[in-house]
Amino acid sequence: xxxxxxxxxxxxxxxxxxxxxxxxxxxxxxxxxxxxxxxxxxxxxxxxxxxxxxxxxxxxxxxxxxxxxxxxxxxxxxxxxxxxxxxxxxxxxxxxxxxxxxxxxxxxxxxxxxxxxxxxxxxxxxxxxxxxxxxxxxxxxxxxxxxxxxxxxxxxxxxxxxxxxxxxxxxxxxxxxxxxxxxxxxxxxxxxxxxxxxxxxxxxxxxxxxxxxxxxxxxxxxxxxxxxxxxxxxxxxxxxxxxxxxxxxxxxxxxxxxxxxxxxxxxxxxxxxxxxxxxxxxxxxxxxxxxxxxxxxxxxxxxxxxxxxxxxxxxxxxxxxxxxxxxxxxxxxxxxxxxxxxxxxxxxxxxxxxxxxxxxxxxxxxxxxxxxxxxxxxxxxxxxxxxxxxxxxxxxxxxxxxxxxxx
Ligand SMILES: Nc1ncnc2c1ncn2[C@@H]1O[C@H](COP(=O)(O)OP(=O)(O)OP(=O)(O)O)[C@@H](O)[C@H]1O
Ligand SMILES: [Mg+2]
Numbered sequence: 001x002x003x004x005x006x007x008x009x010x011x012x013x014x015x016x017x018x019x020x021x022x023x024x025x026x027x028x029x030x031x032x033x034x035x036x037x038x039x040x041x042x043x044x045x046x047x048x049x050x051x052x053x054x055x056x057x058x059x060x061x062x063x064x065x066x067x068x069x070x071x072x073x074x075x076x077x078x079x080x081x082x083x084x085x086x087x088x089x090x091x092x093x094x095x096x097x098x099x100x101x102x103x104x105x106x107x108x109x110x111x112x113x114x115x116x117x118x119x120x121x122x123x124x125x126x127x128x129x130x131x132x133x134x135x136x137x138x139x140x141x142x143x144x145x146x147x148x149x150x151x152x153x154x155x156x157x158x159x160x161x162x163x164x165x166x167x168x169x170x171x172x173x174x175x176x177x178x179x180x181x182x183x184x185x186x187x188x189x190x191x192x193x194x195x196x197x198x199x200x201x202x203x204x205x206x207x208x209x210x211x212x213x214x215x216x217x218x219x220x221x222x223x224x225x226x227x228x229x230x231x232x233x234x235x236x237x238x239x240x241x242x243x244x245x246x247x248x249x250x251x252x253x254x255x256x257x258x259x260x261x262x263x264x265x266x267x268x269x270x271x272x273x274x275x276x277x278x279x280x281x282x283x284x285x286x287x288x289x290x291x292x293x294x295x296x297x298x299x300x301x302x303x304x305x306x307x308x309x310x311x312x313x314x315x316x317x318x319x320x321x322x323x324x325x326x327x328x329x330x331x332x333x334x335x336x337x338x339x340x341x342x343x344x345x346x347x348x349x350x351x352x353x354x355x356x357x358x359x360x361x362x363x364x365x366x367x368x369x370x371x372x373x374x375x376x377x378x379x380x381x382x383x384x385x386x387x388x389x390x391x392x393x394x395x396x397x398x399x400x401x402x403x404x405x406x407x
Pocket of ligand 1: 023024029030031049050051052053054055056057058206
């Protein structure tokens with residue numbers, strides 16, 4: 001451990017080593033279950049998951065606000081598990097700006113520097129530098145109550161950056177802002193990250209658009225456990241579980257049986273479908289096994305094709321540039337996002353849908369999200385919810401409801 005309180009280059013990179021956190025008198029409620037996860041120096045890792053899945057708890061374990069029951073937390077190659085928060089070299093921003101109301105903007109930003117005994121002569125310059133980074137240098141003398149929500153959140157980010165942390169922890173920093181402001185701040189966070197290429201960022205959100213936009217990798221959490229981790233493209237194109245498929249993007253999940261007359265085929269109701277990779281030994285479920293076929297709505301087209309499904313129109317939603325068709329196929333409701341149609345198909349009309357073998361992914365059956373009743377994909381289903389994420393309802397949105405990325 002370094003004897004200096006202000007090392008020249010702050011340690012970057014975060015490593016969770018089987019970190020378990022339990023709340024309650026006897027530690028009976030496990031909020032984080034043996035988390036293994038590495039955030040590389042300079043990487044943005046999004047922690048994505050439904051409410052209560054343990055995202056904030058993971059962040060608090062890095063910050064030092066909660067003590068793991070077991071496991072270790074590293075920042076850089078330093079084991080910080082037993083260190084108090086102020087000695088970990090981290091900056092943290094939470095959802096509710098949490099600025100000191102009685103201090104001006106500049107004093108708020110200077111706070112962490114004073115606490116860390118940065119020499120007086122250096123403080124003013126570092127405060128200005130941090131405020132410039134977030135475009136708030138002109139507001140240094142204002143009080144928080146004289147700022148908008150977005151401006152307050154910028155100051156909170158400046159305050160976190162002023163200490164020049166190696167690790168930046170962001171807990172839903174944009175969720176209190178309205179949709180338009182959020183999208184602007186998202187672009188600013190991306191720019192900040194380009195300006196601070198060495199800082200590791202752990203970004204908690206349950207908004208998949210934020211995760212897909214900003215993150216180098218996404219860690220998907222559910223019920224205190226890490227379910228999946230990969231690049232946004234990986235998780236979107238090649239999800240490994242039904243949970244990931246429906247939480248990252250929108251998905252059709254159809255129950256199938258592996259194996260049919262031709263190699264690489266699966267059976268869905270009375271139809272034989274082909275899936276690239278389904279016949280490779282060691283890949284995916286074995287022949288005869290039940291599996292789930294995942295295909296994204298925007299990869300399902302109208303008309304016949306390589307894999308054809310026949311059904312009847314149950315609902316049509318116009319979404320400006322696209323139409324979303326809900327088609328009942330053998331008792332299951334299939335979603336297709338197609339380019340805006342000149343003529344809206346009538347309810348009850350017979351249609352064919354198709355998708356390419358290489359656009360389908362075979363998943364192990366029974367890896368569905370807890371909150372989603374499997375019956376919800378069965379027809380006649382209740383009217384599917386509109387895309388909540390698109391409507392700006394991010395907090396607590398049910399898995400699978402956030403279809404803004406492909407809607
Ligand atoms: N201080 C605490 N005492 C007891 N239980 C807690 C405490 N903080 C969190 N929990 C519980 O731990 C679990 C995980 O909580 P956590 O705050 O990490 O979830 P989250 O993924 O951040 O959820 P959200 O998206 O709603 O913020 C939840 O079941 C929660 O009720
Ligand atoms: Mg939280």
